[in-house]
Amino acid sequence: MSPDPSSVTTHRPAPDGGWRSFRRLLTFFGPFKRQLAVSAFSGVLVSLLGIELARRIGSGVQHLKEQRFDLVDADARVIVGIGLAIAVLGASRRVAAGVMSLGMEQTIRERLFSHLTGLGLRFFDRQQTGQLLSRVTSDVSQVRYFLGYGLTYSFMHLAKLLVIPVVLLRSDWLMGLIVLAMMPVVVAISIRFSRRSNPVMREAQQKLALVTAHGEETIVGARVVRSFGQEDREVAQFRALTDQMVERE
Secondary structure, rough: OOOHHOOOOOOOOOOOOOHHHHHHHHHHHHHHHHHHHOOOOOOHHHHHHHHHHHHHHHHHHHHHOOOOOHHHHHHHHHHHHHHHHHHHHHHHHHHHHHHHHHHHHHHHHHHHHHHHHHOOOOOOHHHOOHHHHHHHHHHHHHHHHHHHHHHHHHHHHHHHHHHHHHHHHOOOOHHHHHHHHHHHHHHHHHHHHHHHHHHHHHHHHHHHHHHHHEEEEEHHHHHHHHHHHHHHHHHHHHHHHHHHHHHHH
């Protein structure tokens, strides 16, 4: 039977260096360099076209106010063209990122499975099966989304951060200076949020692993649970674990 959730000690392994782990993850991009290039290039173009789209819409509104309808027609054609380009590039970005993320997820799962099957029985005696299942499923999926989509969004947002101040400085220097002055504040807040949220997110992953472990052990040992009439106890423990997970999330 599963242990009482109140007595379960959350195991927090010493984290491997963030940048070192990140560099190791980058090695999985090796077979997917073309998809990475397409995804990053399309994402950057989508961001730049989005900025131009906003500028063209503003120009169209201004021409409407001035009743210069010949220029409004030209603005409308440009807006439609930009919209179609964004749609095509966005679809290309998603397809490339999807192929890349699924391929890397498969590679990670295969390597992890190969590593686990090579370990001795003593390791599996000390580890909960549900914990291992959570690492192989939920944790690998999060790595996949980070590698496949997170880095592409990083390129997109970086392009916006570099281009938007330039556009604002050209159109309204005061607004551009205000945006530039706010950037260090945004960066500082982002760093502070990341440092405070990472431990909580790590603990939330561990809570999910505990739920998976309890569910797997209870289902596999269902006959033993029923033989000793412990259904209500196990249900209560599972509910307590899920409540802890929801609260942490």
